[in-house]
Amino acid sequence: MKNPYLPRIATIFNKKKEDDDIYLFTLKFRDGTLLNFNPGQFVLAGIPGFGESAFDVCSSPSDKNTFQICVRKVGVNTAKMVDLKINDSIFVRGPFGNGFPIETVRKKNLLLVGGGTGFIVIRGLLQCFLSNGKTSDVLRTSDVEQKKKIQIFYGARDWNSLLFRDEFDSWGKIASLHLILEEPPEMPACPRGLITKLFEITKIIEKPTIIMAGPPMMYKFCLQEIQKRLNVPDNKIYLSLERRMHCGIGVCQHCAIGEKYVCTDGPVFTYEELKKIKGAL
Amino acid sequence: MKLIFDWLKKNNFEIWAHAVSEGDLRIEPVDNFKSVDFSAEVPLDSWKQAFFPSNHCLFEFNKPPAKKKIPLNPLLLRGETGGFKEGTKRIALFGMRIFDLEALQLYDAVFARDPYYQSRRKNILIIGFASKNEKKDTEILFDKTFSEERLSSYNFDIFWGEKSKRYFTGSPKGKKILKDLKIESASFGAGTESARHNSASMLWRDYLNWKKIIDTALDSKIWDELGKTCLACGKCSIACPTCFCFDIADEFQPPLTPPIPTEASEQGGVERVIRTRCWGNCFYQEFHRMAINNIFNDNIRDRIAFWYIHKFVRVPVEYKLRGCVGCERCHRVCPVDIDIKKNLKRLEKSLKNKKRP
């Protein structure tokens, strides 16, 4: 019988600072095994003695040999993790969860909405779209070239708290990026405000499928904007949820919402599913 | 039953049974047949400790040998697979009542693919028992009486019905023991198919009714009231035979004293880390903690509702089994007299009243 609690040892292949206390780790399993994940799926990772935390995998599935997670210092385990150096080990279980329905969304006009560290999930999706797609489960660049109808809304506190800044240019190849900051710098010019304002000031692509990732507050207000301004059916709005995870396999109940589990039924849900569940958002 | 008890002793089983301990009826390991309680009383605790210990080791991370020079991070999984010790102790649960067999059925389903549970479970022998003094409850959910029809859905080895004076066997193991002891076993299989179906579907229909009530009554004021009364002590969930939530937590050996060193290389004193699994309690705020200052269900009202939703919605949806077997232990251990039977009835009534214009 397979032991679902047993982690694999991953070596830190690369570590890059994204912001104070936020680092992008590139990992590789020491035993040569691969992660084989879908964008939107997560892993449970940590250091012995400090438990495990959930991280969205944010690299492209077509990069088979390594995978990336973005770690923000929010608790004991993550505080330990951000202190690690290249070649140190992290213990990883997974992948878990459903991930995005890539086959469905690749054919659609997409509006990707990410707030704060929620953007990590969106970055995974973009990496997937950008990769040259040697595998069939990845969107081929040519598809994107043809339609070029991806819009990105990215809201953050200030310029420095925008993650993946050095990738903005490459995203421009397949999407139009709309930034908004609570405290924008003088240069480059950027609108000031909360992410909801982007719905007001941007011409949104036609018939979008919307994918959102961010804090519950952001969901609440963005959903209001969407209902007010756009005519998008609830089953075409996808949201990625965050909860505390212990088992990752739908048993321990830590991540339960209503009759669903974020770890197995999610973390990606449609708004149609979530609106029925009290307290989910 | 005495014959079976002696057989179990002779064969070195650790025998757990209902027994009076410090004035309360409990479930615990017993040494002699005389201390076993055969009344129709329900003990204050459940059997789950036997097949799902309140705290057990999943595996250890050991320090690798110094010469291996694994960079910085000093801890490694023990062994190639980090394997766990298979349970070798044989345990007999002697005198499980019918509703506790139903709770065991749920555990068997929930942990069907859990290697730790399964390795323990396969060394556990189930000897069921129904007292002749059982009384029927008018409420289907809380009826704890034995019936042959119910028996056929549950997992057990031997069952003794005191009223009908009949032994039943539910496994080849059980059959063999009775054969060895020259005890005759009655069959409960043939001819009762439709009766069995009826009784199972009656329980299930009744349960789905409660599911619907919980589903629709989530806005009821009754929850606010419960949230104010409940102390979030968690006793109910500890006593409940179907509660199976757990936490996964790490322990240092020897224990680290704060401040915990930040550099992995400074954890020199640590010999090993034990990853444990222990009973979780959804009444505690910690259970719902996401990060340092982020907690879901951050009030007792929502946590009580979470408990009911688990039992009456999530479990039946996922396993097609009842998440509450009606033993009423939760009520009996509650320091502020929160009564599940009364609560369900009140929720039902509040819905009926709401429907009326």
Ligand code: SF4
């Ligand atoms: S009556 Fe209470 S203790 Fe017994 S199974 Fe139901 S919820 Fe658990």
Ligand code: SF4
């Ligand atoms: S035993 Fe009673 S007071 Fe304690 S958590 Fe349960 S319902 Fe609340």
Ligand code: FES
């Ligand atoms: S993390 Fe355990 S049920 Fe989802």
